[in-house]
Amino acid sequence: MLSSEKMQWFAMRATYRRGMQIKALLDKEGINNFIPMRYEVRIRNGRKRRELVPVISDLIFVHAVQSELQKVKFKLPYLQYMIDIRNGQKIIVPDDQMKQFIAVAGTYDEHLIFFSPDEVNLRKGTKVRITGGDFEGYEGVFVKVKGARDRRVVISLQGVIAMAMATLSPDLIEVIEEPKKR
Incomplete structure (x- = not known):
């Protein structure tokens, strides 16, 4: 090496x-x-x-x-x-993205929804941090995803895969940055 x-x-x-x-x-x-x-x-x-x-x-x-x-x-x-x-x-x-992805995907939670990167438009979402529960400290984008009634936090590995987490209570999510208006 x-x-x-x-x-x-x-x-x-x-x-x-x-x-x-x-x-x-x-x-x-x-x-x-x-x-x-x-x-x-x-x-x-x-x-x-x-x-x-x-x-x-x-x-x-x-x-x-x-x-x-x-x-x-x-x-x-x-x-x-x-x-x-x-x-x-x-x-x-990046190591930090992979660590978050493994922590969430490694739970085998049946409420996780996986997408190819082109199936979910993260530009329309709000960047958020989870403030409580099993995934406290993780960051993602809060968006409406296909196949779910409500908005979910999505963790994305650029160009490879995106994963929508289970529905989270709004009091467990803090906004990091608002989406840009077009």
Whole structure:
């Protein structure tokens, strides 16, 4: 590892639905990683079963140093970097955003709603901080989301995924900055 390199969260794709297989290999190598998961009811052999499945089948976040990740990628050609189409750069998620995302998504709460970034317009929302409860201190955008009757706090990882949290009581939310009027 070069001394100038630092640990970063890389947004990656595991092609051909190999996410869980790659996760097992990364775990074995001791490389920190995260796949957002949720419970779904599936029918197997005529019986309903509640199973933990990836939210997006090929999405995996890997926390590593670039040079170490390159060595792993050489062994796993079906693990690919996600690229930001606006600038052609690898998508790297800031540590603080990833920490919040893992804390919320890692609860497997069935009230979480996941979106692709283009499905939710965060520019129309109000930037807020949660002031109480399990997610005290987390920040997001308070917006109306598709599939929910009320407005919810959305935590977004730029260009990768957005997640709407369960309905929060208004007294647990403080406004950080008002949306800009157009």
